[in-house]
Amino acid sequence: MSLDEDLEDARTAVPVPGVVHPGVRRARVWLSRAVEPGTVDVHRYVEDVGPVEAVRRVRAGTAPERIRGLVGARARQDATLADLTRAERCGARFVVPEDPEWPAYPLHALTVAVADEPLAHRDQSDRTRALVPPIGLWVRGAGRLDLLVDRSVAVVGSRASTAYGEHVAAELGHQLGERGWTVVSGGAFGIDAAAHRGALAAEAPTIAVLACGVDRVYPAANSALLARIAETGMLVSEWPPGCAPLRHRFLVRNRLIAALTRGTVVVEAAARSGAQATANRARDLGRALMVVPGPVTSALSVGCHELLRDSAGGAVLVASAAHVIEAVGGIGTDLAPPPERPTSPRDELPELAARVLDACPVRIGVSAERLASTAGCTVLDVLRVLPSLELADLVQWTGTGWRLAPPPKPHGAAP
C-alpha cells in the first residue's frame, strides 16, 4: 500500500480502541525522516491537525508555508517502508505517542516546556535548546520502553574521561542497576560507556539514547557494548535507521536523556562542555541535577565544580549511588545512610569527663586536686566524674593517685 493510500485509509477508518492504525504510525515514520527532531513549529502543527493530516497536507502542498519550508525537498520523498523494514531487520520498532508503551509521563515535561516557546514564527535560533517532545522513538530491545524508564537515572559525562571518572561511573551504574534502577546514557566513549558497562555487570537493563539510527554502530569501537545493550536493555533514537550521528544531533538528543529520567548525574565534565548542557536541560525540565565532584587538579572535573558552584542551579553533590537514590527516589524511603566514623568510649563522654580524662597522666598517678587544676574545674567536679571513668576502664587508681588505664588488649590476642 502506498503512503498516500495508507494515510487516506487512516483518515477514514473507524478507530479500534487500543490499536494504532498502521497509517498513523507510518505518518510519524515519515515525519521522523522529513524533519529534524526538536523543531517547534512542526511539533505544534502535528499536535494541531494530527500526524496523518499533517503529512497529507505537507505532501499536497497545502500545509502552511513555514512548515513546507522546513521539510523542503523531502516532501516528495517516501522512505517509510524502507525504514520500517530496516528497523525490523535489526530487531527495532517505532514507538509512537498513540502506543500504550509511550513514556507519556516522563515526556510530559517536554510538552509543558514547549508550551513556553514563543508562538510567533521565526527562525528557531537554536534547535538544540528547544524542549520539544519527539515525533516518535525508534527503539531496539525486547523490553517495554515506559516500564524501563519508570525508575531510571541518567549518568553522563565526558568522552575524554579519566580512570577516576570511569571507575565512579561504572560503580554508580552497577549499584543503581543492583537496586533496580535503569541507567540511561548516550552510548558514547568514556563516562557513558562506563555507566552502561556497570549496569550490564549488575545484569540490569540499561538504555543508550543515540544521536543516530539504532542500527548504526557509533562509535564503532563501542559496537560490542551497544549490541549487548540492545540484547538486555534498549537502544533509543529519534532518527530513523541509517541516520548519521551529525554533531548537532547530540545536543538535540540530550534533552531526551534528561526528559526520560528522574534525574541526571554528571560524573566528569570539562569547562563549558556538552555534559553541562545535558545537566542544564535536566534542571530546565525540573529533574534532579546531581554532580560527582573530583580532584580540583583535574580539568575533567572543572565543569562539575562549576555546576556545583552555581548556587542558582540547584545541583546536588553526590558521592555514591545511595546519594543518587536519595535525590531521585521516594521521599523518606530512599535516604542515604550518614557516613560512619570509628567510635571509642571517650567519644561518648560529657565534656567535663573528657577534660578530666585528658588531664590524667599516662604513668605516675596524681591527686584529684592536681587533676582539677589541669582540667580547669573544681575538685568536686573531678570526684564526681572519676567513678564513671574508672567503671569505663579509662582511668585507674595506682594506690597513690589517678592515671590513664592501659589500652585494652586486642580481641583474641594472646594473654
Added chain:
Amino acid sequence: MSLDEDLEDARTAVPVPGVVHPGVRRARVWLSRAVEPGTVDVHRYVEDVGPVEAVRRVRAGTAPERIRGLVGARARQDATLADLTRAERCGARFVVPEDPEWPAYPLHALTVAVADEPLAHRDQSDRTRALVPPIGLWVRGAGRLDLLVDRSVAVVGSRASTAYGEHVAAELGHQLGERGWTVVSGGAFGIDAAAHRGALAAEAPTIAVLACGVDRVYPAANSALLARIAETGMLVSEWPPGCAPLRHRFLVRNRLIAALTRGTVVVEAAARSGAQATANRARDLGRALMVVPGPVTSALSVGCHELLRDSAGGAVLVASAAHVIEAVGGIGTDLAPPPERPTSPRDELPELAARVLDACPVRIGVSAERLASTAGCTVLDVLRVLPSLELADLVQWTGTGWRLAPPPKPHGAAP
C-alpha cells in the same frame, strides 16, 4: 610588685589614654591561666566588673560562688610574672582587649554569639562549642595582630591528609599569600602544615593558632615550621606559655581560627571530623564556609562532601584561590574568572550554519540541495549561510559541489 599591689594600683590610678595599665594586663594574664578559655560565666563576670576587679574578688573570695568554683584551687596561685618572663624569653607578648592591636572587629562576632548563650548558670555542657571571646591572646611574632588578620583566610583540614590534599592546601596557601591574604591555620600535621608552607613559600605572613603555649613546639616534628612562622608571621594562643596541648583545647581553639578570619576553607576532612567542627564554627559566626572537593573514592574527602551536601549549611565549593578570594573579598572587586575552554570559529556559528557545516562531506563536494536534505533545512537556508562559511574558510567549492575546507596549517609551519 606583687599581683595584689599591682591590681590595687590599677584600681586607683588615673587612666592614661592609649596606655594599658600593667595591672590590667597582669589581671588578664592571671585569668588566662586560672580559667580555661571558652568559659561563658567567667567571660560575663569579667565583662561585668572588669578584669582587675574580677581577679581581686576571686582571690579575696568575694566573687560569686560559681566563679570561684570554676577557678578552684588556682585562686591562691600566681604565676603572672613567671608567665610574662617566659613569654618575653621566647619573643612573645600578651595582647589584651584594651590594646589598640586587639583584633576587635573580627572578634566582635564572638561577643555577639556569647550574648545568645543562656543566662542561667548551669554546668556548661560542652565548652568546645560555646563561642566566647578570649580573655587575651599570647602572640609570638613581630607583626601587629589586628593588621595581620584584617585580610585573612583559614585553611584547615585533616592531619592524616593525602598527597592530593597537601598539594591543594600548599597551592592555596601560596596563591592566597601572593595576593596579600594571610593564611591562618592550626600548625598541625597534614593540611595545616601544607597551607602554612605554601604561604611561607610566597614569603607571605601566616598565623598558626595553637592549642598550647606559644613557646611549646607541638607537634615536635613541626618545630622548624613553627619557628619559621614565628619569625615571619605569628603564633597565637589563648593558653599561657608552657601549657600542654590537651585534646579538648584543640576544639576550643577552633572557634578562634574561625573568628579571626573572613572565611574558612576545608581542604580534606574525614566523616564527622574536627575540620568539620571548625567549619561549623565559621558558619555559626557568619563567616564564609568554603570546601575543596576531592575524589569521591577518598575517605579524606567524605567530610568535605558532607559539608557540601548539607544545603542548609551554606558551604561553597572552591577549587582555586580565585574562588576563595571571590567568596571572602570585596563584592565585585575579587570575582573569579570563568573557566576557559578552547574556542574554534565553529563555536561562534549560529545553529543553522553549524548544521550546514556538519552536513558538508570531507572529500567529495555535494550540491546545496543535498546539504539542505542532510541538515534538515531549506535550500534557501543553505544558500544564505554558505557565503559566510566560505569566508570563514570552513567550507570550499570544489567546482562541482561543497565540502569542508582542509584544517588551517599550524601557525609558523613550513609551507
